[in-house]
Amino acid sequence: MTHPAPTGLLDLARTIALTAGALAHRRRSEGVEIAASKSSPEDIVTAADREVELLIRGLLADARPNDGFYGEESDATSGTSGLTWVVDPIDGTVNYLYGIPFYAVSVAVVQGDPDPATWNALAGAVVNPALGEVFTASDGSGAWLGDKRLHVNHDVSLSLALAGTGFGYEATRRVWQANVVGGLIGQVRDIRRIGSAALDLCSVACGRLDLYFERGLNPWDHAAGALIAREAGARVGALQADAEGRDLLIAAAPDLYAQFEPVLAGLFTRFPVDPQAR
Numbered sequence: 001m002t003h004p005a006p007t008g009l010l011d012l013a014r015t016i017a018l019t020a021g022a023l024a025h026r027r028r029s030e031g032v033e034i035a036a037s038k039s040s041p042e043d044i045v046t047a048a049d050r051e052v053e054l055l056i057r058g059l060l061a062d063a064r065p066n067d068g069f070y071g072e073e074s075d076a077t078s079g080t081s082g083l084t085w086v087v088d089p090i091d092g093t094v095n096y097l098y099g100i101p102f103y104a105v106s107v108a109v110v111q112g113d114p115d116p117a118t119w120n121a122l123a124g125a126v127v128n129p130a131l132g133e134v135f136t137a138s139d140g141s142g143a144w145l146g147d148k149r150l151h152v153n154h155d156v157s158l159s160l161a162l163a164g165t166g167f168g169y170e171a172t173r174r175v176w177q178a179n180v181v182g183g184l185i186g187q188v189r190d191i192r193r194i195g196s197a198a199l200d201l202c203s204v205a206c207g208r209l210d211l212y213f214e215r216g217l218n219p220w221d222h223a224a225g226a227l228i229a230r231e232a233g234a235r236v237g238a239l240q241a242d243a244e245g246r247d248l249l250i251a252a253a254p255d256l257y258a259q260f261e262p263v264l265a266g267l268f269t270r271f272p273v274d275p276q277a278r
Contacts, residue, residue, distance in 0.1 A: 006138035009083075009109050010123035013224075014136055016059045017107040020052045021129035024090055024105060027051065028130070032097050046097065049073050052089035056107065060085050070114040072220045083122070084114045086223035091126075092196030101130035106198040108223035116219050116226070117243045124224025126198045135202040135228050143205050143231035150205045150232040152252070158259040161210035161252075164192045164200040168216045177215065179271040180264075187263060197249075201225030204251045205232035211252035211260055215273075222249055239265050 027048040035047045053073040060069060068084035070076045078084075085107065090096050092103035108124035123138040135150075137143040143150040165181060167174045185191055192209065194200055197217055203209040205228045212229075226236045226244055235257040238248040252260060 006122045007141060010125065010136055010138040010141075012060075012063055013107045013109060013123050013125040014127075014134065016056055016063075017105045017125040017127040018134065019059065020056050020089065020107070021105045021127040023055055024048055024052050024096070024103070025129035028096060028099070034097070045073060046090070046093060048096070049090050049093060052105065053087060056085075056087050056089060056105075067109070068114065070219065072218065076114065083109055083111055084119075085109050086114055086220050088198065088220040088223075091198040091221060092194075095195045100195065102128065102194050102196055102199055103130065104128045104196055104198045104202075106220065106224045108227060110223060114219060116223065117241075121223060121227040124227040126202050126224050126228060128199060135205065135225075137205075137224075137228040137231035139227070139231075141231070143228045145202075145206050150228070151207070152204055152229070152233045153207045153210050154233070154253045154255065156210045156253065156256050158188060158256065158263065161188045161256055161260070162190055162192065162208075163188045164194060164203060164209040164212040166193060166195070166197055166200065166214040166217075173216060176271060176273060180267050183267045183270060184263070197221040198225040201229045201236075201251055204234055205229045211250070211256055213248070213250045213260070213264060215248050217244075217249055226251065239268070 033047040035045050050073050053071045066079050066081040068079035070084050071087040088106040090103055091106050096103040105127045110119040110121045112119040126135040135145055167177050200212045202225055204212050229251045230236050234251045235254045236244050236251045
């Protein structure tokens with residue numbers, strides 16, 4: 001089946017992410033209402049999460065009714081076109097709740113099944129409405145912050161690398177992740193925890209971070225951000241794998257990735273993964 005050029009899909013992803021970001025920003029200024037919790041009391045969903053995803057889903061249904069949809073806050077639906085839109089309406093919901101200006105709308109379109117280990121990401125947009133930043137990429141066309149071409153930091157030794165990571169909502173997982181961070185902190189320049197996987201990956205793309213790793217992400221957390229990082233020159237994958245997955249995601253310039261991967265593998269051996277720390 002013939003699909004639109006990635007740049008055409010990117011125009012749609014960017015437009016919809018900007019529209020959705022404006023709604024999220026407006027709702028944040030009006031006050032945030034917690035609608036429910038999910039995996040734990042700390043894993044919240046706001047009324048704005050649901051409203052923003054409903055807006056995105058409706059806009060995509062109008063523009064491309066034959067595509068599939070895979071979002072964080074609603075049921076996945078398959079399409080007939082071979083394309084699926086993978087959406088996080090507000091990535092960084094806890095930041096959003098507290099008014100911390102690091103949250104984002106993430107919109108990506110992928111070819112194939114909505115599985116990050118096998119899909120081919122075609123286009124993606126990550127919009128931080130609080131800061132007015134728009135990160136975009138399409139397959140083979142580079143990564144951009146507005147009209148600025150992005151490139152990852154190269155020739156960075158692990159000892160001088162600024163690393164980013166994240167923590168899960170389940171207490172067991174956070175304790176395990178903290179053990180790993182404790183083992184790593186003396187081997188890098190420093191570690192940041194921003195609170196949005198999409199923005200962490202964009203930060204690697206634009207050089208604000210040298211590397212990023214996290215375990216337990218969902219596909220919508222990184223669908224657009226991973227493409228943006230790759231198109232900026234990052235290697236994105238997992239231990240002994242060239243594709244990111246639910247189990248682990250690593251992003252860094254290829255030379256730094258090669259330094260970091262065995263160190264992380266050693267930490268995983270030193271701190272065995274609790275089976276509940278997905």
